[in-house]
Amino acid sequence: MAKILDGKALAEEIKREVKKEVESLREFGIEVGLGLLLVGANSASKQYYNAILKACRTVGIKAFEFSLSEEASINEILNVIHEANRDERINGLLVLFPLPRRINARRVVNEILPEKDVDGLGAISIGRLAADESTFQIFHEGVYKELNQTGFFPAVSGFLPCTPFGVIRLLEYYGIELKGKHAVVVGKSLAVGKPLSLMLLAKEATVTVCHRETRDLSHHTRQADIICTATGVRGLIKGDMVKEGAVVVDIGINVLEDGSIVGDVEFDSVKEKASYITPVPGGVGPVTIAMLLENTVRSAKRTEAMKSPLMLS
Ligand SMILES: NC(=O)c1ccc[n+]([C@@H]2O[C@H](COP(=O)([O-])OP(=O)(O)OC[C@H]3O[C@@H](n4cnc5c(N)ncnc54)[C@H](OP(=O)(O)O)[C@@H]3O)[C@@H](O)[C@H]2O)c1
Known part of the structure; x- marks a missing residue:
């Protein structure tokens, strides 16, 4: 029977740390701010938006809310982004997805x-991740450890996308070694699978x-030490597709007619085979929001470090 990756x-642990950092920045007159842009009224996005607002209140990050109608033009959306880019009070900006179909996301x-x-999804952020200029943030060894401990954040590094960053942190939290393991990622989106x-x-x-065109998905998943699935296909991963003792991370979110949420994994059959498994809800979702807050504080600290003159009294 699998242990739960909680x-x-x-x-909660990450948010406690973020709150401390927010409070210590406040002592230097720095308020941490996060901009949120919601276009339209997608109910899942609205739910996520409200959860972020609540988390911001908990840790003391000021949220700047931007809301546009479903009919908003691309230029209206870009105007909001430019406004947030210029606003010194905003350290990070998140655009809620999906955007209306006619908008080029x-x-x-x-x-x-x-x-x-701070959600690390722009081309520069993704490029820096691919070029290994940002990956020091997922290491706690050697030079990486020093960079993390000093809070020094090289100007050329980017922010890591919150959901995959959260997956890595969750695996790390439970001491799950990744080096040399065979990891099978199901889904290749820019937001989750690819990063x-x-x-x-x-x-x-x-x-x-693996993705939609992968032939014989179960052939691949059965060889995995670690399966991470992010497809939005309910029940895609079943018990007979999982090797005994594998770690199974379910990133998928599927909202059922009664409003309840399930993932991509058939939890009851897979938990009998896996060594660890994430529940949905209560697995990757809360960590994603915590990473967004952590990245926002990191942004505030980096801006200060780069712009502040050294004051000697
Ligand atoms: N927990 C969280 O914090 C969090 C955050 C973000 C997203 N999510 C959830 O994660 C899921 C994926 O999100 P996303 O933004 O990555 O979605 P997406 O852009 O729609 O991508 C879905 C991916 O799954 C693949 N796929 C779809 N059906 C498949 C199948 N039958 N077999 C194998 N692969 C299949 C697609 O393959 P192709 O590329 O070939 O089409 C695509 O790469 C959604 O349920 C979303 O709600 C959760």
Whole structure:
């Protein structure tokens, strides 16, 4: 029977640390701010938006809310982004997805300044992740450890996308070694599957990425030491697709008619085979929000470190 990877517990721990950092920045007159842009009234996005607002209140981050109607034009959306880019009070900006279908989401996300791209999905942030310029943040050894401990954040590094960053942190929290393991990522989206596979590679796992066109998905998942699935297909991963003792991370979110939420994994059959499993809800979701807050504080600290003159009294 699998042990539960409890995302809520980790998220609470991260938020406690973030709150301390927010309070210590406040002592220097620095308020940490996060901009949130919601376009339209997608109910899942609205739910996520409200959960972020609540988390911001808990840790003392000031939220700046921008809301546009479903009919908003691309230029109206870009105006909000430019306004947030210029606003000194805003350290990070998150655009809630999905955007209306007629809007080019890449055009929008690429307009966020990399210094404020706390969800790490702009082309520069993703490029820096792929080029290994940001991956020091998922290491706690050697030179990486020193960088993390000093809080020094090289100007050329980007923010890591919150969901995959949260997955790595969750695995780390439970002491799950990645080096040399075979990780199978199901889903190759820019928001989750692709950056997660890059992070797993950086951690020296052997990575297989599966997607809609993958032939015989179960052939791949059965060989995995670690399965991470992010497809939004309910019940895609079943017990007979999982090797005995594998670690199973379910990132998928599927909202049922009665409003309840389930993941991609058939929890009851898979928990009998896996050594560890994430519940949905209560697994990756809460950690994603905690990482967003952590990245926002990191952004505030980096801006201060880069812009403040050294004051000697
Ligand atoms: N927990 C969290 O914090 C969090 C955060 C973000 C997203 N999510 C959830 O994670 C899921 C994925 O989100 P996303 O933004 O990555 O979605 P997405 O952009 O729609 O991507 C879904 C991916 O799954 C693949 N896929 C779909 N059906 C498949 C199948 N039958 N077999 C194998 N692969 C399949 C797609 O393959 P192709 O590329 O070939 O089409 C695609 O790469 C959603 O349920 C979303 O709500 C959760």
